[in-house]
Amino acid sequence: MKAAIVVFPGTNRERDMAIALRRVTGQAPRMIWHHETDLSGIDLVVLPGGFSYGDYLRCGAMAAHSPIMGAVRDFAAKGGHILGVCNGFQILTESNLLPGALLRNANLRFLSQDCYLRVEVENTPFTRRWKKGDVFRTPLAHGDGNYTADAEALAVLEGEGRVAFRYADAKGRVQADDAGSNPNGSVNSIAGVLSENKRICGMMPHPEDLVDPLMGGEDGLPLFEGLVEALVR
Amino acid sequence: MKVRVTVMLKDGVLDPQGKAIGHALHTLGFEGVQDVRVGKVIELDLHGVKAEEAHEKAGEMARNLLANLVIEDYSVEVVA
Numbered sequence: 001m002k003a004a005i006v007v008f009p010g011t012n013r014e015r016d017m018a019i020a021l022r023r024v025t026g027q028a029p030r031m032i033w034h035h036e037t038d039l040s041g042i043d044l045v046v047l048p049g050g051f052s053y054g055d056y057l058r059c060g061a062m063a064a065h066s067p068i069m070g071a072v073r074d075f076a077a078k079g080g081h082i083l084g085v086c087n088g089f090q091i092l093t094e095s096n097l098l099p100g101a102l103l104r105n106a107n108l109r110f111l112s113q114d115c116y117l118r119v120e121v122e123n124t125p126f127t128r129r130w131k132k133g134d135v136f137r138t139p140l141a142h143g144d145g146n147y148t149a150d151a152e153a154l155a156v157l158e159g160e161g162r163v164a165f166r167y168a169d170a171k172g173r174v175q176a177d178d179a180g181s182n183p184n185g186s187v188n189s190i191a192g193v194l195s196e197n198k199r200i201c202g203m204m205p206h207p208e209d210l211v212d213p214l215m216g217g218e219d220g221l222p223l224f225e226g227l228v229e230a231l232v233r
Numbered sequence: 234m235k236v237r238v239t240v241m242l243k244d245g246v247l248d249p250q251g252k253a254i255g256h257a258l259h260t261l262g263f264e265g266v267q268d269v270r271v272g273k274v275i276e277l278d279l280h281g282v283k284a285e286e287a288h289e290k291a292g293e294m295a296r297n298l299l300a301n302l303v304i305e306d307y308s309v310e311v312v313a
Contacts, residue, residue, distance in 0.1 A: 057299055065298065101303040108249050147244060148304060185249075187305065 003029040003044040008063045013086065014208065016065075020208035021046070024224040026203045034066040044081045045072055047088025049141070049206060059102060059144045060090030064182035068094055070102075081125055081231060082200040086142055089192070089202030098193055098202045099157065100143075100149030106185025108161035110143040115183060115193050115205055118168040121161045124194060125230035126201040129222030131232040135172040136219040138205040142182070145204040157193055164201055165192035196216070234279045235288035240300045241272035253304075269275040275299055284311045 003021045014031065021029045030042065034052075041047060053062035063069065069091070072095060076097055084092040092098040104109055114137055119130040130136070149157065157163055162204050166189040168174045169181040174189045176182050182189040184204070193204030205221025242248050255269040277294070279287045292308045294313040303306050 059300070061298065067304070099303075103246070103302055103304065104249055106247070106249055108253055146249075150245075150303070176247065185247075 001025050001043045001228050002027075002041055003046060004032050005029050005032065006032050006068050007047055007048075008034045008050070008052035008066060010052045010054050010067070011048055011050035011087070011096060011209070013166055017085070017205070017208045020211045020220070020224050022044070023211050023221070024228045029150060032068060034063070034068045037067050037071045039071050039080075040081070042075070044083065044154065044227060045075055046215065047072075047082070047084040048208075049086030049088060052087055052091065058094065060087060060092075060094040061096050063087075063091045064094035066223070073097065076195070076200060079197065081227070083202075083227070084202040085208065086140075086145075089204055090104060090144065091160045092202040095167050096118075097200055100113065100147055100152040100193065100196060102144050102204070103146040103148050104144050105142070105146050105177065105183070105212055110141075111145070111183050112139075112141040112231065113141050113183065116170050116172075116181070117205060118164040118172045118174060119150050120163045120166055120206075121194070122224055124198045125196070125227055126165065126223055127226065129166055129226040133172060134181050135168055135170065136222070136231040137170075137209050137217065138228075139209045140205040142184070142204055145184040145186065147184075147190045148206070149187065154187065158188070159189075162181045162194040162196070162198070163190050163192075164194050165190075165203055167191045234280055234284060234311055236277045236279055236287050236291040236308045237297050237312050238275045238277065238291050238295050238307055239272060239310070240275065240305050240307045241270060242304055243306050244306050274279070287311055
């Protein structure tokens with residue numbers, strides 16, 4: 001699996017992502033500056049976390065119109081696999097590659113903490129190493145992670161099994177109006193969603209930051225191991 | 234032409250900033266504040282276009298970039 005990480009001005013989590021990808025692929029991912037437009041030979045495009053373009057206008061709004069995103073759209077149209085984490089998720093919604101939007105956290109605070117995610121769907125490239133209902137710990141760090149979508153889009157996401165992860169407590173209980181288990185106030189406690197073909201996944205928390213015992217755990221590793229399995233050539 | 238684009242969260246979308254400001258106004262003793270909504274005002278200086286075209290162009294800019302139509306509505310006003 002040859003992975004590429006897109007780097008925008010203001011991106012700051014690309015090296016964390018590179019560590020996770022190197023851990024499972026054994027090779028360094030390609031770093032792609034936002035002015036580039038060539039994704040040839042790439043199996044997985046990753047949009048990492050950070051504050052692209054200083055979060056000006058809306059988080060991810062400017063990045064969605066940068067030159068590389070034209071290539072990413074073509075890559076998606078050809079059935080390419082894309083993972084967007086944190087700011088990367090915001091960029092994917094701003095690019096209309098995923099439905100919905102990320103609003104300011106319900107409590108208006110920047111959150112930097114661990115959370116628990118419940119896996120909602122198995123047998124996708126992003127969740128195949130887990131079983132439905134599995135719970136894992138992952139860090140999150142964002143000010144605008146409050147997922148929302150209109151009723152119609154939500155019905156489609158829920159109906160088609162395109163909610164990948166929900167915020168939960170350590171035992172896997174999901175309660176959307178509980179700030180303890182759903183820290184940013186996301187609708188239906190949604191933490192990550194999938195595209196119609198399940199090849200694009202956006203999520204606010206950072207599984208790449210828990211892939212080594214030295215980081216305090218390997219709870220996020222199954223996501224990356226699963227991607228390698230799914231995309232092996 | 235000077236054009237003003239106002240971007241507001243859609244009616245059904247919760248506005249926690251507006252809520253916090255509403256609470257603060259109550260704390261300061263301003264009574265009767267029912268609802269507070271926070272938005273953005275973007276002023277554009279457009280050259281070489283008349284009012285009608287300026288209005289149209291600003292609308293196009295709003296739909297493409299200035300507003301996220303999933304969560305926001307916009308209005309355009311030619312001011313000078």
